Amino acid sequence: MEDNSVLEILSPEEKKKELFLRQKHTLDLFLERHAISQSQYDKSLGDLRDKMGMHGVE
Numbered sequence: 194m195e196d197n198s199v200l201e202i203l204s205p206e207e208k209k210k211e212l213f214l215r216q217k218h219t220l221d222l223f224l225e226r227h228a229i230s231q232s233q234y235d236k237s238l239g240d241l242r243d244k245m246g247m248h249g250v251e
Contacts, residue, residue, distance in 0.1 A: 213247045 200208055217238065224234040242248050 209245060210247065210250060213241065213245050213250060216241055 200211065203211065220229070220234055220237055220241070223229045224231065229237070242250075
């Protein structure tokens, strides 16, 4: 979902999941471009999942 207007129709939980997926995508790009190490990625993703309660979301 690229268009922010689409976010207006989502439930709060769906918005939270979409935000998580966008942030995870950013981490994925950082790792892919070697801007962060695998251990930094793992820690950051784990922290993100913990703080957002998104365990089990890929």
